[in-house]
Amino acid sequence: MKKWLPWILTGVLALWALAALRPPTEREGFHVKGFGQLPVLLNGRVQPLDSVARNSLLTMQGRQTVYLTEVKWYERLVGKRPKTLKPAEWLLDVMMRPEESDKYKIFRVQHPDVQSLVGERKDGLVYYSYNDLAPKIDDMRSQIMPIVEAERAKKSDPQLRTPYQKDLFHVFDSLVLYQRIKNTIRREASPDFAGELQIYQEAIGPGREALMRSEMKQPYNEQDLQAIAGFFRTYQQLSNFAYALAIPPLEPQEKRDGWVNIGTSLMESMRDAKIHPAVNYFATMTKAYRERNAATFNGAVDDYRGWLADKGFNIELKKASREFLFNQAAPFYKSLTIYIIALLLGCAFWLNWSETLRRTSVWLIGLALVIHTAGLITRMVLEGRPPVTNLYSSAVFIGWGAVVLGLILERIYRDGIGAVVASFIGFTTLIIAHHLSLSGDTMAMLQAVLDTNFWLATHVVVITTGYASMFLAGALATIYILRGLFTRSLTANTSKGLTRMVYGIVCFSTLFSFVGTVLGGIWADQSWGRFWGWDPKENGALLIVLWCAVILHARWGGMIRERGLMAMAVFGNIVTAFSWFGVNMLGVGLHSYGFMDKEFPWMVGYMISQMVLIGLALIPLRHWASFRHLSAGEPADEKPKGLAPAPAAGG
Numbered sequence: 001m002k003k004w005l006p007w008i009l010t011g012v013l014a015l016w017a018l019a020a021l022r023p024p025t026e027r028e029g030f031h032v033k034g035f036g037q038l039p040v041l042l043n044g045r046v047q048p049l050d051s052v053a054r055n056s057l058l059t060m061q062g063r064q065t066v067y068l069t070e071v072k073w074y075e076r077l078v079g080k081r082p083k084t085l086k087p088a089e090w091l092l093d094v095m096m097r098p099e100e101s102d103k104y105k106i107f108r109v110q111h112p113d114v115q116s117l118v119g120e121r122k123d124g125l126v127y128y129s130y131n132d133l134a135p136k137i138d139d140m141r142s143q144i145m146p147i148v149e150a151e152r153a154k155k156s157d158p159q160l161r162t163p164y165q166k167d168l169f170h171v172f173d174s175l176v177l178y179q180r181i182k183n184t185i186r187r188e189a190s191p192d193f194a195g196e197l198q199i200y201q202e203a204i205g206p207g208r209e210a211l212m213r214s215e216m217k218q219p220y221n222e223q224d225l226q227a228i229a230g231f232f233r234t235y236q237q238l239s240n241f242a243y244a245l246a247i248p249p250l251e252p253q254e255k256r257d258g259w260v261n262i263g264t265s266l267m268e269s270m271r272d273a274k275i276h277p278a279v280n281y282f283a284t285m286t287k288a289y290r291e292r293n294a295a296t297f298n299g300a301v302d303d304y305r306g307w308l309a310d311k312g313f314n315i316e317l318k319k320a321s322r323e324f325l326f327n328q329a330a331p332f333y334k335s336l337t338i339y340i341i342a343l344l345l346g347c348a349f350w351l352n353w354s355e356t357l358r359r360t361s362v363w364l365i366g367l368a369l370v371i372h373t374a375g376l377i378t379r380m381v382l383e384g385r386p387p388v389t390n391l392y393s394s395a396v397f398i399g400w401g402a403v404v405l406g407l408i409l410e411r412i413y414r415d416g417i418g419a420v421v422a423s424f425i426g427f428t429t430l431i432i433a434h435h436l437s438l439s440g441d442t443m444a445m446l447q448a449v450l451d452t453n454f455w456l457a458t459h460v461v462v463i464t465t466g467y468a469s470m471f472l473a474g475a476l477a478t479i480y481i482l483r484g485l486f487t488r489s490l491t492a493n494t495s496k497g498l499t500r501m502v503y504g505i506v507c508f509s510t511l512f513s514f515v516g517t518v519l520g521g522i523w524a525d526q527s528w529g530r531f532w533g534w535d536p537k538e539n540g541a542l543l544i545v546l547w548c549a550v551i552l553h554a555r556w557g558g559m560i561r562e563r564g565l566m567a568m569a570v571f572g573n574i575v576t577a578f579s580w581f582g583v584n585m586l587g588v589g590l591h592s593y594g595f596m597d598k599e600f601p602w603m604v605g606y607m608i609s610q611m612v613l614i615g616l617a618l619i620p621l622r623h624w625a626s627f628r629h630l631s632a633g634e635p636a637d638e639k640p641k642g643l644a645p646a647p648a649a650g651g
Contacts, residue, residue: 002356006363013341013364017334017371024328027089029294034301035285036088039313039320040184041245041259043444045383048320050327052244053087055441056181060174061106061127062438066090068104087327091181096289098182102130107174111167117143118171133175140172180243185262185282187238194283197275200266203227204273232267239263247278248313277307323382331375332396336430338368339403343423349416350489361419362410368426369403376400383443386457388464392433392442394580397461399429401468402475405505409476413497421475425468435599459523463516463541467576469509470544473502474573474610477566481617483626490626499562502569503555509572510548517541540579547575567617574610577603 024033036050054064066085085093085104093101105127115121118128118136147165150156161169179188186193206221207228213220242261249258260268265276281304288296308317342364349357376396380387387397406422436442480498484490490498520541521531532538551568554560560568581603621627 002354005356006360009341009360010363010367013338014367017329017331017338017367020329020334021325024086027092028292029298030092030289031294031298031301032086032088032092033324034298034305035092037317037321037324038301038304039248039308039316041248041257042243043441045443046316046319047441047443048324048327049091049244050088050324051441052181052184053091054327056177057087057090057106058438059177059440061108066104066106067127092289094178094181095185096286098188102134105129105132107133107171107178109167109171111164113164114167114171117168130175130178133171137172137175140168140175143168144172177243180241183238183241183262184243185246186286187234187262192287194280194287197280197283200231200269201275203231204270207231208270208273228270232270235263235266237263239267246282247276248308248311248316250276250311278304281307319382322378326375326378326382329375331371331378332430332433335368335372335375336427336434338364338371339423339427339430342368343420343427346416346420346423350420358414358416358419361416361423362407365403365407365419365422365426368423369400369407372396372400372403372426372430379443386460388460390442390444391581392436394460394464394467395429395433395436397464398468398471398580399426399433401465402426402429402472405469405472405508409501413501415494415497417476417479417494417498417501421472421479425471425475459516459519462512462519466509466511466513466516466544467580469505469512470548470572470576473505473509473569474576476502476505477569477617478613480562480566481570481613484624485616485619486625488626488628490624495562495626499565502565506548506551506569506572510545510552513541513544513548517545536583537579540575540583543575544572544579547572563617563621567614570610570613570617574607577606 026032036053037048039046040049040052041047042052057064057066064087066087066089068083068085071080071082090101090104090106093104107128107130109115109118109126109128112121115126117139118133119126147156147161147169151158182188187196190196203224206224210220210222210225211228214225239261240263242263245259245261247260247262247265249256249260262279262282265279269275269279281300284300285297285304288294288300305317342361345357345361345364348354349361376387379393379396383389388394402425403422406418406425408418410416410418410422412418476498480490480495480502484495517538520538524533524538525531547568551565551572554568555565581599
């Protein structure tokens, strides 16, 4: 059985990952998949409606699944499952049956004082429905507007909002986003949008004639003019409020990115005297969905997709379909889950030294890495850009690089250390990426200065590889400290092996960090006209290079031994984290595009934890469990060889 454990567990998890690629089941016969694959333009890029739903749900509630019923964790153990909606199913209800979606509890409220404002005060995280919060919108607006006016007048800083204010703004912004989504493909206030469009189409001709006659000071029909003026005011408001740009241009060859929202399209219909076909398709879908007519709904979805193909929007259709499949596969979530299982197996290997557990852990990391790589490549194809374009993608790529390096170490030393470090960093960085995704679309169009460029592409790939290797060195040093201080498992061979690993990886990080920084300067020279400007991000990159150089020179000069090397490698985690995240939190400089002030407490907590590890590394050896036997009269040759002073050169 032990012989087959790696095969069995890897096979089961591989099938679990592949199962996500199965076509989704249709809800009550409605072609939800086809609807979710329909393209729209949002955040500067074409994306499927499924992505609009997922990113909106992440922003509003911090998760992509809508729970119609909540089930406690202990109830899940006995097989009870909650009733849920997939993102595209939720979006259908929001856009076409808002009276139903208004009941879904999707708005996350964390602060107890905000809970008191909108309802009953409770402990912890609480979810509310739109119907719960709608009566309190005016109360929230009355508290928010003075804060906004003070910030506009530069009397206060948005980054210094209190936790109560941050949660209040989040809830209010989520409500506004929800209302805008409801008006994306139809006018929410219209009970029969298809019927309204028919009346509007009939009113355009007489209304235009009345308008022209009034401008020429000729007799005109006042009723016709008032009718068209009423429609214009209504659709002008809709144009200012609708969310995604769901209506494509009629001639993509002339202006492929000329998408507009439904309100703008309806106003343009007054000029053309004809309603855009896409508007009519969406109106047909809405009417059919509200009447629970699956056949008509599915036909309208297929007809609209056919119309898009006939008009030359095949690129947009393919991109939307691929992104829908990517969303459905959720490769980074699958990798995260497999990494944590591999981590547990790797730690279990240290308890009983079963080679089967180590091999199983390595196999699972390999499987997770394959899925991780597939997700990374797919994102690159969808974006048409290098693997690192923002903080989210940097977390994904840094984790990927660390896993590759960890597997290489495990291949060389076969002692479980590389496997544990690889799985731990892979899991941790994907957790970080998940939390970064809560801010919205992770594939949004870049700022112009950050758009695709050869030097930018090489710079971000090389320097984030340097980040990954520095974190890997710090993780190995952490293992050395914790195993040596609290267990007797840090043998002479293990100690020597860890030292070689950390030293080699610091050398690797020095090279990549230095080259990446130089490439960044070349890119800055092309983009901004100067090679170096002492920008906080540039300073952070330089700090990593300098700290790597300090570690290597201290080692070469014999100023540090093993524990000193480990302590300095752990401090490298602080330097790297500051360069990666910290400079964005300063809110200044040309590289603050990833600013996330809510991550500041986590950053501080992480730095404190690393300082604690450094303090542990400096505890005298006689208090370390792995070396305590030296003071108990055991033979001196039991002392790990790596504790001798380092040679003057070469380490």
